[in-house]
Amino acid sequence: MSTFGFTTDHQPTWCPGCGDFGIWTSVKNAMNAMELGPDDVFFAYGIGCHGNMYNWMKTYGFAGLHGRSLPVAQGVKLAHHTMPVLCITGDGDCIGEGGNHFIHAAKRNADITVLLFDNQVYGLTTGQASPTARPGLKTKSTPHGVVDMPLSPAALAITAGATFVARGFAGDGKGLSDLIVKAVRHKGFSLVDILQPCVTFNKDFGYPWYREHIYDLNSTGYMPDNRVKAFDKAMEWGEKLPVGVFFEEERPAHTDQYEMLKKDILVKQPVVVDVESMLHEFI
Amino acid sequence: MSTFGFTTDHQPTWCPGCGDFGIWTSVKNAMNAMELGPDDVFFAYGIGCHGNMYNWMKTYGFAGLHGRSLPVAQGVKLAHHTMPVLCITGDGDCIGEGGNHFIHAAKRNADITVLLFDNQVYGLTTGQASPTARPGLKTKSTPHGVVDMPLSPAALAITAGATFVARGFAGDGKGLSDLIVKAVRHKGFSLVDILQPCVTFNKDFGYPWYREHIYDLNSTGYMPDNRVKAFDKAMEWGEKLPVGVFFEEERPAHTDQYEMLKKDILVKQPVVVDVESMLHEFI
Amino acid sequence: MRDTVTWKIGGEAGFGIMSAGIMLSRIYARSGYRTFATNEYPSLIRGGLNLVTVRISTKSVDAMSREQDVLVALTKKCVEECKKDLSENSIVIYDPKDGEYTSDDFPKPVRLMPVPLLAILHELNASLVMRNTIAMGATLAVLGGTLETFSQIIKEQFGRKGDEVVNANIAVAQKGYDYVKNTYGSETSMHLAPGGAKEELLIINGSEALGVSAVRAGLKFAAIYPMTPINSVITYLADHAKKYNIMYVQPEDEISGINMALGASVAGVRSMVATSGGGFALMVEGLSLAGMIEAPLVIDMGMRVGPATGMPTWTESSELDFVISAGHGEFPRIVLAPGDAEDVFDLTTAAFNLADRYQVPVFLLTDKYLNESHWCVPKNYYARTVAIDRGKMITEDIPDSETYLRYRTDVDDGVSPRTVTGVANGNFISNSYEHRQDGLMTEEANERRIMVDKRNQKFAAIQSAAIAPAHTGDDNADITFVTWGTTKGPVREAIKLLSGKNIKANMIHFTWLYPFPEKAHEMLKKAKRLVLVEQNSMGQLGGLIRKYTGIHIEERILKYDGRPFFPEEIVKRMTL
């Protein structure tokens, strides 16, 4: 088995202590566990601190627009469906700006893996509240504390039709890389919502807070086989906060719906047109 | 009690038999039941067959862009929070193009009422599949039938934080206008997902089909007080299909979060600035 | 006997108005005539008034005439709305049940030919949807045609539904035909002169033409959200996806559409989007992204009446400035605007090659008039071979010893070779941030400047491929019309009308709008008197010309009421 460092000449620019470091390591470990090298995998990045990762992660990739990594990923997947396609996205990127794409990618059961760096803030724009921010969180855009209810990415995915929904923690390297491997191996839309401490703009939810509150759902005997139960768990956030696999289901992925992809990837499909028959219908 | 016809010199242009006629009547009846006249209420319309209603519905209104009636409604509500604000929207408009606004308006618990004309198709663009189209439905964009799972507007609303979620049927005038009254009277985000036959582009789901399959949830002893149960019901679609109120909850609405609105509507708030103190911080 | 007849049919949506127009076009196209059909309908599904106008001629047809010679009115409203556009001695076919008229009810004297459509249906126990078939039979009698080709087309069209349907249709057609012959005699003033040599002609609307051309050009991926006037592109692609191994996806919105298309493009397939102004507005950020990552993309931008929702089913050409300047930041793009179905073929196939060759977004500025009119074009024009040039594309693995630089700057046309996904050692980042040659981010002043210069270098390279405007007509004309896109046909016919008045006019017609074709300057300078003709209220091409040449065209004929130009109207609005 060959292992890859995926390194470039850029150094990570995340704040010291940022949860993104841990996630990055887990991502690389997961790739190595699956023996996927820089030319074997495609990463579509959002814009945010999370997205900056592309500069130190050498693979086929696309650092596109804020909120749009899921459509890009789906386009790539449809054109090259044998390649694993992952999204590196944030809570602002994926659930704020890109919320519509999120529910629709899940609905289509697009065969992509979404790694959501969930820190409750817009990190890169210096700390406004994101859609997952918990009530009370004081940020630049909510000087008196967040008032509305947060959105749960996991619950949204479950509602919209995702077939693999999990939550991980940036501080749990091994657990997280295992979840990523499962998510990538899953055929269909997979989400790993990753609890990520932002040490600079979200002081309320740091490593200690998460360590104290999370518990491993799958070791409680919970079986991820029921959408309603999964929804219930995905909405849970209080004294205890579950991590692990919430839901898993086998259902044809979006790319399974296209007959022609059984032959070859779209990129390699020739242009075959019988001009006579093509024009016949217009005569 | 004064009653209003809300009429203009435009005649409805919906296809004969379209479910939109029935909804329109229920809407007018609901307004009359609440004694709301043309100057007392604001309607924000989407673009679609549903949205054409503005031409024969005389009130304060806004026929904006495809998919954007919810943001418009929220802007109006924030500026004039004592006025009831309703959205006339479609499954394409609200869950396709406008999906992101839908989940975020629900999250904010914006005090608006969303009437979703749910016909499973893009009617006005001559019948492509919409996000709520059931598997198998043949449309112009899915000549071999819809393949992916539909989105449930009710389930999405429940997941995103809506505080009043109901489903009605265009063919049940009385039941529907009652639901609309409840929805408008509810303080916070309210959705009435309205099953609407499109006689021209969706032959699979006509009046008879719905009449045969729907049942009144609230007369089964179901209590709309639990989000998880509501989710379960909102995902139900098979031999039986529930209509009625799925979920209801009291929670401060978006406009309740603004201290200053306790004084007066924003439109009437004077410009009060003490220039000295304003500039002091920059010296 | 006449060279040309303009025929119009009108009724409610659902009456089969559109299909009647297509069928009439087909009948005559198969019989050695040229045709052209336009439609008008309101933005609603049922009710209202749908109109189709078909011009049939023994010669080529470039535009619609302002007046019609034959009107088939299936509702009273149709008579009311259309009578003002009838020429002297026009024939009006209508069901007397819908209303009784005398020639005096019309602005100009017409010949009334009531045909009891409903009564005939009743008599034959035929269903209401066949009303248009009777009207077609009656039409053929009026025009001096036969039922032969029509019957053939009925067989082809309804064959799948069984003999009964076929025969019923033929029977009602015959009834309509006979009724006219028997009641009004076999000679009318509208008999067409015999058609010419029979050439295989396509009756195809602009959207279908674009779909066919795109497939010919190797299109593999299209993500299109429904919107008038490009819905027929969706229908064409969705219906033919399996047959031609192409992928059509209906995205949740236009933003997703363009980003999916860019993903597919970067992965290595020819990819496109189609939309109208409002949908394109949502793609503007994605356009800027395409410019930055240098991804090929073809955008079918179907114009209609704006701003905002406007009049969605009517025509206008007011998105020229918009597409040229859309997107934040500065980057090259190409803007093409076909004027007719021939142009659609040439420019669509060119668009895909240009997009790949220069790694830029390429616009096809179409409009409602182009997309929804049914054009008549020789099959041979569309049967030509299409050369596919994917530009600098690397599909072979790169040796371990080489370092691949996606945005290498040592290229003199600004275009760097790109890999497709999966090429060994070919990985790179398509980066929306400013980047170095390897695709990774830079904020360094010098690297930024170099990368802007690289992208801007393409302007010169593209200019060398630019298509000069077409100069048609007398070189020494006194009047030179300057126009673009679909005003081509009306202006061309206006020139003919002027020449009938002994006024020599010619035309400079732009199909390549941007980067502004340098050759246009010389052409414009030579003209004696320039007259700008545009389907918008601001004279956008005029602005573009002044911006790039300094030439100010003061004389302008602008139209912005949603209706296409009629040749007569252009002549009328000239100061002669």
Place this chain on the structure above:
Amino acid sequence: MRDTVTWKIGGEAGFGIMSAGIMLSRIYARSGYRTFATNEYPSLIRGGLNLVTVRISTKSVDAMSREQDVLVALTKKCVEECKKDLSENSIVIYDPKDGEYTSDDFPKPVRLMPVPLLAILHELNASLVMRNTIAMGATLAVLGGTLETFSQIIKEQFGRKGDEVVNANIAVAQKGYDYVKNTYGSETSMHLAPGGAKEELLIINGSEALGVSAVRAGLKFAAIYPMTPINSVITYLADHAKKYNIMYVQPEDEISGINMALGASVAGVRSMVATSGGGFALMVEGLSLAGMIEAPLVIDMGMRVGPATGMPTWTESSELDFVISAGHGEFPRIVLAPGDAEDVFDLTTAAFNLADRYQVPVFLLTDKYLNESHWCVPKNYYARTVAIDRGKMITEDIPDSETYLRYRTDVDDGVSPRTVTGVANGNFISNSYEHRQDGLMTEEANERRIMVDKRNQKFAAIQSAAIAPAHTGDDNADITFVTWGTTKGPVREAIKLLSGKNIKANMIHFTWLYPFPEKAHEMLKKAKRLVLVEQNSMGQLGGLIRKYTGIHIEERILKYDGRPFFPEEIVKRMTL
């Protein structure tokens, strides 16, 4: 003694670089000097190199100089990056722990003043975040200032945190001050001449200035999605919302933002959005909607380096063409571009009035340089009364006998009176479809034409309110710089530099860009030699000028590397 000193401080994000710059500006602004501060930082939150440059002068300061006189380098990287921009005899303050240098390590001879920052912190048991405070103390010693005002500012700033913090800060500042005085003597070549009369001056960045001005102008509603470079607008509005009864909403995306703002506007409140190019791209459809429904709206469009994500924290002015042509269909809009903090006040207050008076969207084209630089502006300038003109707005109930027509066409400026929600008998539809006078849909040709003409009528009306470009400098100059927005300051200083070389130059500076101000034509025609100066690669103002006047400015000084112009550079790039 010097009239002017340019001081720079650099270190990692989190070192308090930005606040040091503001504090130094405040100290000197309170002491009778003028200041100007710019910043540079990469698009990341930590690490990297943040730089703030402050120019302090006894005279007015219009721009930054290319070279610095004093550098406070808090990291080794800072020395490396900044040494090339030091002028001869510059003073370099640094912590010897970060590196040891001799003057030879610098391109030009400098005076090194190592200050043991960390050692001092250690000695006083002070925390690392106070490092910049020592550096400030050292700075004041170098510039020949006192600690008095600085101590006062420390008290104001940290007062809330308690005496301990205040005293600790003052103590470290004193140490830094004393260290320099004791080690390097009390005279340096950088001593500033005494300040002038003390006038109350604001130190304010462009975003704050815009926020303040908007509130003064009666802003009531803002929906703004975060984006560099307008994040400070959000912070300002969110922090002051309660105090000034304004509503700030964070929308889920920019599309929602502009549609919320239009809803609020139609309901009757002054409303705005702010964004950068990528976010504005998403608002383009909403812009067209605003044009169609004739809703007032102010759009703060903060430009930065594009295309796409580009270099988000750097400056460029390349969205002029974009905002002028953005949106499908044709409709009037107004584009304004402030050049400095004074302009921000004047144009922001004007923007809200213009939006209401003409019922059109109005752009404030700002940029990163304007938004994030700290300007020094007399308080009196900002304390002036602001006249609020809401235009044709109906807030009183309409009698039952009257029929209210929202889009009545019997107005000669194209502007029809609008009601606010709730006015009795005032209900109407804001309609994105083409509409009749009452707001209901029309597709009729004539009604369409009339409504387009009505909207286009506003162009002439707006033209009468247009602000001609500012003509500054000698009327008979040999060189006329033509520019817009924030290049104003650098060009103004370049003119001074040229005048030092006995070359007479003047400037035509556009703050009102669109509708193109007619008066500009005459001004441009008079000039002997026109030189275009723009912060973009295509010379967009140049294109606009040619489009509207035919005048082609061939000589162009363009910059597009993300850095603002320096006056010296403009002079250098001139062919003299």
